[in-house]
Amino acid sequence: MTAPASQKIRVLIAKPGLDGHDRGAKVVARALRDGGCEVIYTGIRQTPQMIAEAALQEDVDVVGLSILSGAHLELFPRVVEELKKRGVEDVILFCGGIIPEEDTRTLEELGFKAIFRPGTNTQDIVKFVYEHANK
Amino acid sequence: MHDLIQRFLNGERRALARIISRVESESPEGRDYVRALFPHSGKAHTVGITGSAGSGKSTLTGALAAEYRKRGKTVGIVAVDPSSPYSHGAILGDRIRMQDLALDEGVYMRSMANRGALGGLAPTLDGVVSVMDAFGFDYVLIETVGAGQDEVEIAGTALTTIVVNNPGTGDDIQAMKAGIIEIADILVVNKADHPGADVLVSQLQGLLSLAPAGTRRPPIVKTTALKAEGVDKLADAIDEHREFLKASGTLEDERAADARHQVLSMARSILLERIRESTPAAELDALVRRVAARDIDPYSAAEELASAVSHG
Numbered sequence: 001m002t003a004p005a006s007q008k009i010r011v012l013i014a015k016p017g018l019d020g021h022d023r024g025a026k027v028v029a030r031a032l033r034d035g036g037c038e039v040i041y042t043g044i045r046q047t048p049q050m051i052a053e054a055a056l057q058e059d060v061d062v063v064g065l066s067i068l069s070g071a072h073l074e075l076f077p078r079v080v081e082e083l084k085k086r087g088v089e090d091v092i093l094f095c096g097g098i099i100p101e102e103d104t105r106t107l108e109e110l111g112f113k114a115i116f117r118p119g120t121n122t123q124d125i126v127k128f129v130y131e132h133a134n135k
Numbered sequence: 136m137h138d139l140i141q142r143f144l145n146g147e148r149r150a151l152a153r154i155i156s157r158v159e160s161e162s163p164e165g166r167d168y169v170r171a172l173f174p175h176s177g178k179a180h181t182v183g184i185t186g187s188a189g190s191g192k193s194t195l196t197g198a199l200a201a202e203y204r205k206r207g208k209t210v211g212i213v214a215v216d217p218s219s220p221y222s223h224g225a226i227l228g229d230r231i232r233m234q235d236l237a238l239d240e241g242v243y244m245r246s247m248a249n250r251g252a253l254g255g256l257a258p259t260l261d262g263v264v265s266v267m268d269a270f271g272f273d274y275v276l277i278e279t280v281g282a283g284q285d286e287v288e289i290a291g292t293a294l295t296t297i298v299v300n301n302p303g304t305g306d307d308i309q310a311m312k313a314g315i316i317e318i319a320d321i322l323v324v325n326k327a328d329h330p331g332a333d334v335l336v337s338q339l340q341g342l343l344s345l346a347p348a349g350t351r352r353p354p355i356v357k358t359t360a361l362k363a364e365g366v367d368k369l370a371d372a373i374d375e376h377r378e379f380l381k382a383s384g385t386l387e388d389e390r391a392a393d394a395r396h397q398v399l400s401m402a403r404s405i406l407l408e409r410i411r412e413s414t415p416a417a418e419l420d421a422l423v424r425r426v427a428a429r430d431i432d433p434y435s436a437a438e439e440l441a442s443a444v445s446h447g
Contacts, residue, residue: 035222050238
């Protein structure tokens with residue numbers, strides 16, 4: 001499942017907020033790499049502005065946010081807002097981490113196309129990216 | 136296309152980001168963007184930063200960009216990381232070392248995968264650099280893939296080439312070998328707070344003293360990029376090199392040499408593309424199998440492929 005060189009899917013994997021647990025984000029980044037994507041990995045402790053700015057500069061097709069701190073309802077809307085502010089409105093958003101079922105609707109309304117919780121098969125994430133990035 | 140170029144010329148960063156993606160896709164459209172913007176380029180000073188994996192290239196690039204910002208200059212950065220030879224995917228992690236610049240309006244940073252190209256660069260790097268140059272940055276910094284002994288292509292892309300060395304990575308015979316060390320306009324000893332830094336500096340000095348008389352000897356600059364130490368001296372050394380190029384009249388030669396490198400590498404990829412287009416996959420497969428079976432030698436096979444294009 002690899003795209004030809006000229007049509008690489010570019011994905012930003014970022015961790016907003018203050019929790020330092022980046023194992024999940026790294027596993028996802030690695031799976032996407034092995035799936036043939038070009039993954040821009042920015043590491044932990046990213047502010048919503050930094051994530052939006054990286055998405056703009058790197059012209060990514062997909063943004064994946066990983067969070068385990070429980071602050072997703074605080075931080076994710078701000079990421080979406082910062083993306084909008086910069087005119088980056090056509091990226092595919094997904095997220096993963098410790099996110100309660102009851103927040104699913106709110107996040108979907110914000111524009112998140114998928115939420116991947118613990119136990120997800122990484123191949124499902126790769127499949128999701130290829131289905132939605134439209135390349 | 137016209138609209139995007141207009142937005143680009145108005146200084147819109149999103150237009151720059153979009154155009155770089157088009158150029159990177161190696162499509163005819165991408166080439167048209169390079170064509171349209173090339174007349175606007177040629178003003179930035181391009182600086183290549185190379186060295187082995189883990190030598191501190193990204194951290195140094197970030198620190199250098201921060202130093203230029205202090206001096207009121209704007210900076211474009213292109214950082215190349217390797218693509219997987221198997222999946223063709225990549226992890227581009229250079230932004231991690233440049234977090235302090237993340238929200239600086241005077242800095243634009245772009246990660247590129249090398250997409251299988253050799254020499255520590257990416258196939259469309261020259262096009263991307265000229266687009267960044269055309270955007271109006273004062274400096275464009277190009278960080279290569281971790282390079283070993285022989286990845287010298289960066290010298291054909293940048294006006295000033297910096298080779299980053301670290302203490303404790305080999306004796307002076309390593310440095311005496313031909314290759315990457317020869318392309319340095321400036322030699323950096325990074326991680327200068329580690330033991331052995333001064334030994335490395337004197338080994339490099341010893342090596343440079345063996346150069347023929349009358350040739351320019353690259354300065355050696357000690358840096359500890361993580362603490363931003365010595366980075367001001369590096370910025371000075373780059374400006375001195377730029378002045379040297381201007382004063383000695385070699386700037387034109389350097390630009391011509393870079394252009395020669397660019398034109399030849401683009402011609403190579405155009406020819407290769409035409410060969411691929413004119414040769415059906417099945418035919419190519421049959422040909423390489425004949426080579427593998429020793430029915431035909433690889434030179435003759437390659438000539439056969441090439442002649443299909445030159446006569447067609």
